[in-house]
Amino acid sequence: MTEKQRPLTNDEPGGRAPAQPEVDAESAALIEAFLRGEGAASADWRAEPLPPDHKSGFVAVIGRPNVGKSTLVNALVGQKVAIVSPKPQTTRRRLLGIRTRPDHQAIFIDTPGIHDRPLHRLGTQMVESAVAIIPDADVILFVVDVSVPPGPEDAHIARLLPAKAEARPVLFVLNKMDQLRLETAQARIESYWALLPGYADSMPVSALRGTNVERLMSHILDRLPAGPRYYPDTQLTDQTERQIAAELVREAVLRYTQQEVPHAVAVLVEHYEERPNGVLYVGATLWVEKESQRPILIGKGGEMLKRIGAAARKELERMVGNQVYLELWVKVRPDWRNRPRDLRELGLEE
Ligand code: GDP
Ligand code: MG
Numbered sequence: 001m002t003e004k005q006r007p008l009t010n011d012e013p014g015g016r017a018p019a020q021p022e023v024d025a026e027s028a029a030l031i032e033a034f035l036r037g038e039g040a041a042s043a044d045w046r047a048e049p050l051p052p053d054h055k056s057g058f059v060a061v062i063g064r065p066n067v068g069k070s071t072l073v074n075a076l077v078g079q080k081v082a083i084v085s086p087k088p089q090t091t092r093r094r095l096l097g098i099r100t101r102p103d104h105q106a107i108f109i110d111t112p113g114i115h116d117r118p119l120h121r122l123g124t125q126m127v128e129s130a131v132a133i134i135p136d137a138d139v140i141l142f143v144v145d146v147s148v149p150p151g152p153e154d155a156h157i158a159r160l161l162p163a164k165a166e167a168r169p170v171l172f173v174l175n176k177m178d179q180l181r182l183e184t185a186q187a188r189i190e191s192y193w194a195l196l197p198g199y200a201d202s203m204p205v206s207a208l209r210g211t212n213v214e215r216l217m218s219h220i221l222d223r224l225p226a227g228p229r230y231y232p233d234t235q236l237t238d239q240t241e242r243q244i245a246a247e248l249v250r251e252a253v254l255r256y257t258q259q260e261v262p263h264a265v266a267v268l269v270e271h272y273e274e275r276p277n278g279v280l281y282v283g284a285t286l287w288v289e290k291e292s293q294r295p296i297l298i299g300k301g302g303e304m305l306k307r308i309g310a311a312a313r314k315e316l317e318r319m320v321g322n323q324v325y326l327e328l329w330v331k332v333r334p335d336w337r338n339r340p341r342d343l344r345e346l347g348l349e350e
Contacts, residue, residue, distance in 0.1 A: 294330050
């Protein structure tokens with residue numbers, strides 16, 4: 001990992017974490033306060049004593065689209081940090097899910113699905129950002145969906161791994177085991193095993209039901225190095241409040257729209273402020289790519305947009321523990337998925 005992603009701690013030689021930019025410390029404090037629903041974060045979390053055998057590290061979660069990577073990250077963290085949907089390519093950018101316990105801090109890197117047919121610049125960026133993380137991780141979780149037979153994309157990732165992972169431990173996560181049938185389970189699992197050479201251990205799990213998730217965690221812990229905490233113990237993700245709000249709106253869009261429309265939508269939160277009456281006001285723009293997509297997203301008499309807003313507002317209120325007033329607008333940004341400037345504005349390209 002780079003210095004920026006892996007900040008120094010006060011315990012490390014050289015002392016006062018000079019490499020950590022101010023802005024990181026500030027956003028960390030904001031997220032913590034937000035997720036706790038409290039005031040400022042404790043300033044001295046780095047000074048807290050840890051057990052001598054404390055472990056920590058970065059765990060990359062990779063796999064083809066829709067296998068349940070984000071669901072698994074949420075299950076491992078124990079809280080929802082990533083949006084989930086039955087549609088492929090829900091996760092557009094890498095994000096962290098941080099799990100802190102007395103004896104460890106595991107930082108999961110949820111990634112967009114790896115596939116070999118990106119159709120636009122955004123798709124290419126998504127795949128590249130997932131592949132790029134492999135050599136930086138301490139442990140790699142290669143997630144597959146055992147409810148269906150292995151496909152060419154799983155094989156593609158399996159071939160990519162040894163070269164990119166070098167000496168890094170790989171855990172082969174056989175997800176959606178709740179969908180297996182007893183008669184065919186053995187043959188299905190064997191067809192997945194055939195993808196990977198002997199160096200990877202496998203674990204059947206159901207991320208959705210939580211089956212074997214803690215067992216998987218203990219295998220991850222066996223492979224994590226000794227190390228300090230990199231984030232305060234209450235911080236669950238690296239996303240800002242605005243980013244989380246935008247993702248929750250996008251999750252509602254994914255839930256209610258079909259075919260090309262959900263993938264053509266980007267969400268930009270433009271207002272995010274607590275009003276004097278205690279209500280959180282969130283204003284967000286939904287970008288679509290074509291004029292023809294606008295009426296679909298708005299719906300008859302604004303019906304669709306209302307539905308999306310109501311679902312996102314409920315999730316937001318649950319998260320902030322407060323009343324939320326959510327306002328949504330729909331705008332056309334032609335071909336935004338291919339435009340570097342638009343992608344940068346959305347935080348989808350560096
Ligand atoms: P990602 O694209 O790999 O991040 O996949 P998501 O986490 O968004 O999940 C894709 C779909 O698979 C969603 O509808 C999830 O509810 C579903 N899913 C995830 N894990 C499981 C599981 O263990 N069992 C079942 N039956 N469905 C799952
Ligand atoms: Mg995902």
